[in-house]
Amino acid sequence: MATPVYSGATRTPQRGRPRDASRDDALRQAALEVMAEVGYRALTMDAVAARARAGKATIYRRWESKLDLVIDTCTQLAQQNLAEPDTGSLAGDLREFLSAFAAFLSGPVGKAAQALVGELPHEPELASAFRGTFLTAQRDVLRRILDRAEERGELRQDAPRGMAVEIAGAALIYRLMLTGDPLDLPFVDRVVEQVLMPLVAKGQ
Amino acid sequence: MATPVYSGATRTPQRGRPRDASRDDALRQAALEVMAEVGYRALTMDAVAARARAGKATIYRRWESKLDLVIDTCTQLAQQNLAEPDTGSLAGDLREFLSAFAAFLSGPVGKAAQALVGELPHEPELASAFRGTFLTAQRDVLRRILDRAEERGELRQDAPRGMAVEIAGAALIYRLMLTGDPLDLPFVDRVVEQVLMPLVAKGQ
Amino acid sequence: MATPVYSGATRTPQRGRPRDASRDDALRQAALEVMAEVGYRALTMDAVAARARAGKATIYRRWESKLDLVIDTCTQLAQQNLAEPDTGSLAGDLREFLSAFAAFLSGPVGKAAQALVGELPHEPELASAFRGTFLTAQRDVLRRILDRAEERGELRQDAPRGMAVEIAGAALIYRLMLTGDPLDLPFVDRVVEQVLMPLVAKGQ
Amino acid sequence: MATPVYSGATRTPQRGRPRDASRDDALRQAALEVMAEVGYRALTMDAVAARARAGKATIYRRWESKLDLVIDTCTQLAQQNLAEPDTGSLAGDLREFLSAFAAFLSGPVGKAAQALVGELPHEPELASAFRGTFLTAQRDVLRRILDRAEERGELRQDAPRGMAVEIAGAALIYRLMLTGDPLDLPFVDRVVEQVLMPLVAKGQ
DNA sequence: ACATAACCGAGACGGTACGTCGCGTCTTCTA
DNA sequence: TAGAAGACGCGACGTACCGTCTCGGTTATGT
Known part of the structure; x- marks a missing residue:
């Protein structure tokens, strides 16, 4: 498949x-x-x-x-569009990546992805395919962003990295698919500053 | 409709x-x-x-x-199942409500809701109906929980309440509809302690 | 069927x-x-x-x-178009009926019937339906024509009536479906005078 | 073609x-x-x-x-199977040839021929090919049988030879394709004795 | 001898019709 | 008039076959 x-x-x-x-x-x-x-x-x-x-x-x-x-x-498009940023700072990387991802989701692929989500519960093969590409591609980029931040000493010791990755994706997807509110830059900024950075970065 | x-x-x-x-x-x-x-x-x-x-x-x-x-x-079921808790503390209320909501979503209604989500982009009437019931019902409960916490003096002054409400819903829906990971009590606890409480509660 | x-x-x-x-x-x-x-x-x-x-x-x-x-x-049309003649003489009845039948077969129904014939060998149900309607309807009329001729004393004692009925149908169908030669009145006359009358009528 | x-x-x-x-x-x-x-x-x-x-x-x-x-x-098979008999008598030749033809038609070629007949009305090229081979091959043999009978003085002077040829083919084809009754030897005999011989032979 | 050209088996291709299924409407009978 | 039953027009489904084409590989000839 x-x-x-x-x-x-x-x-x-x-x-x-x-x-x-x-x-x-x-x-x-x-x-x-x-x-x-x-x-x-x-x-x-x-x-x-x-x-x-x-x-x-x-x-x-x-x-x-x-x-x-x-x-x-869709997955083919996803693989071509999820470039990995490297701005030198955690906040910069997050902002860069999440805004790019938001822009990507705001296009036709977003609508298609949403439609696919409705089919996941009754199509296990589709579900694993969707999760194995669309989802993990995006999560892996976020994980590597956190890895580099750790190497730079930007992360707290006990930072709940899995939760951070999950919340980042959730915030965008929820807007896209449920509320329909715009996935714009201000929103991405607020998610980064108010939620993600406090969650994992030092001295916040 | x-x-x-x-x-x-x-x-x-x-x-x-x-x-x-x-x-x-x-x-x-x-x-x-x-x-x-x-x-x-x-x-x-x-x-x-x-x-x-x-x-x-x-x-x-x-x-x-x-x-x-x-x-x-679905909305009829939602209205019957989204009871509003009042445990006397913010963390307690959040835990109570989110775990009840998670249980509700884990049943057949969750699957149905997910299916509906796939139709939202091309069915504006459905979208507004869905948002006007399913979504706002849940958000209103969360808002009132935050209101009571404020009255009790549990909230920070500049607490981003809208973001908190949004993240709470997003975390659950994302697991339900995208990752497929279990919506269990430990997860709800971690969302409350690691994400929501730091976001809005005093002295964290 | x-x-x-x-x-x-x-x-x-x-x-x-x-x-x-x-x-x-x-x-x-x-x-x-x-x-x-x-x-x-x-x-x-x-x-x-x-x-x-x-x-x-x-x-x-x-x-x-x-x-x-x-x-x-087709069979519905056949039942409506195969009127039974009664001219008072065997030759007259045969001429009347066969020319009417020839005219009927020369129309669209003839083409259709021909197409159906091609399917008979591999469609037993169709074959029995076709024979039970199209074929017997026409044969019955011919038989009754011979019966009345017998009552009038026009038939030879040992007249091979079955063969007469069969040859009458065969002559028309063969032209229609195989040779493609015209099913016109002169042909019908020759069949009646040269073949059918000598076969069954007295003193020929 | x-x-x-x-x-x-x-x-x-x-x-x-x-x-x-x-x-x-x-x-x-x-x-x-x-x-x-x-x-x-x-x-x-x-x-x-x-x-x-x-x-x-x-x-x-x-x-x-x-x-x-x-x-x-089919035509290739026909050309190989329509041997021309010469028994020395009209009745013998007819019996010989028609029974051989009947046997040939009773095999798979008969079914095929029947199928082809269904296509003739809408495929003029096929029709002329079919008539130019299958049909004329058989008619020519019958005509030559009648020719030899005339040379032997077996034919009536005014014998309707064309009609005889036509009826001979029609009788067989009608059984084969329409009624489905068996093309056996007794039937061939009856056709020869009751129909064909009276039609063309002297002193019947 | 060896390139050339047509052959051959296999199967993908654009297209058309198939017979089925679901939609949302309409039409009957019965209560 | 509501309700159960189911026929109706419509349109998409996924399959099958048509006749054409494009592969890799084979086989005679003609230079």
Whole structure:
């Protein structure tokens, strides 16, 4: 699930016409466009196929379902957009990363992610895929930011790092998906100054 | 939307056979059961009607759509389950309320709520209904808990109360909907002690 | 198979909305039109549904397949068009009936019947339905024509009536379906005078 | 259409690897087997290719379509199986030829031919190919049988030879394709004695 | 001898129709 | 008039087959 499986590694000598890898991108692009226009619920495989000038079978050859296509489209985008900052200070890194993440979530991917979240409870495979990519990618960056802060001596000794990582993600996701309030810079600043820094930084 | 509309106010003197109010509960109960079993996406109106031994028209007479039925079912449950605690201390109130809320979310309503969240971006009416009930109900309780703490002099002067309310909800929802980690008592305790109390309470 | 089965005889008290019998006719009419335009092979259920402004499910509720729909459409037409002649003489009756039958087969129903014939070997139910209606209807008329001729003393004593009936049908069908030569009045006359009359009539 | 087109006449000097002529037979054999098993309608090119362990392109290099493949398969068989008898008497020749033809039609080719007949009205090329081979081959044999009978003085002067040929074919085809009654020897005998001989032979 | 060109098996591709399912509405009978 | 039952128009689903194409690999010929 989640990524087109024909990577080639486990495929014997290559018989028959090989899959056209460029169709992957065209289909992902089409999926993203359609989703941005009409949303996840109203996204139909026919629409994606038509926009990419592809047959539906070509989609189903690569992804098992609408969900699978969408999650793959999103995680691929996530991996390209979650750059790791290094400003030299904990507060700077947090601000940098969280504001970039907030901007990313405010785009079409945010809507898609939200739609996916609704499917997690009844789709275990999707859930583990989603958590293994979207979620851990973001948490790992935050963990490394805290690691570097520790090396610089910025952290308290007993800093609850896991909780900090969790709260950082939670604050953004909650706004995005539940309250609908804007994920803007002032909000990120307040989260960093009022919540995260007091939680882990020295002498606050 | 959201609540059965036949409350009587706008309906002319009442001619013909009156609606059987007990069908409301039967249908909500059926909806909850079906949703707990197969999830929101796979819930069909036919299934709900069949389980309640009702006709589909009977459902559509009361709710406008599948979404409307589900949101109403959930908010009604929420209103019954969000009791307001009064233990005499801020930490006690928070612990009490958040653990009760966590327990509530861990049940079938949690799954349903999660499913609804996926629909919010493309269903503005649903979104405002959801926020106007599920969300504000919980936030109001938290606000009143903080109010009482202030009266008792437990709060710092500049305590960011809005942020505290937001973080409290976010921490729970994030676990419930994103990470899937358990919403247990130790977690609630850690949120209260490590995050919320330092954020708003005096002399921490 | 072959005819909409909801005739009512075996259906308990009638629960729910009854089938709209006028849809039957509309769908049969649409099927006939589409078949006349594009032929049996190119006839699609979507096209029939669209022309009758019906949903495909409405078709499948009444007929099991494209074949079933078409055979029903044709046999109904056959029953309406195979009038029994009574001119007072064997030759007259044969001429009358066979020319009417030839005219009927020369229309759209002929093409449809031909298409159906191609399916008979692998569709036993269809075969028995086809033979039980289309075929026997026509054979029965011929048999009765011979019966009346016998009463009038026109038949030879040892007339091979079964063979006469069979050859009459065969001559027409062979032209229609195999050679494609015209099923016109001169041909019918020659069949009657050269083949059928010598076969069964006295003193020829 | 109808026969593999690479006969060589119109093809430039022959460059590259020449076609493997043995694939023709393998593919025709596979087509015949599949058709005998599932019928014409359910015959798919993929199935034929798979059974012959051939690629689909190999089929389409030789025949233009499914129909083309099937008609070629059948006419080739027809040409091999319609031997011309010479018993010395009209009745003997007719009996001999028609019983051989009946036996041939009772095999898988009969089913295939029937399937093809269903396609004739909407496939003019197929129709003329079918009539130009299957049909005329059989009619020519019958005509020559009548010619020899005339030379022996067995025919009436005004014998309607065309009608005799037509009725002979019609009687068999009608049973085969319409009524489904057996094409056995007694039936052939009765057709010869009761219908054909009286129609054309002297002194009957 | 060896490049050339057409062959071959395999299977991906764009497309069309399939038969099913769910939606929300409408229409019957029964209470 | 409400309610149960279920037919209705609509539209998306995921599958199957069409006929074409593109691979890697094979096999005769023509330079």
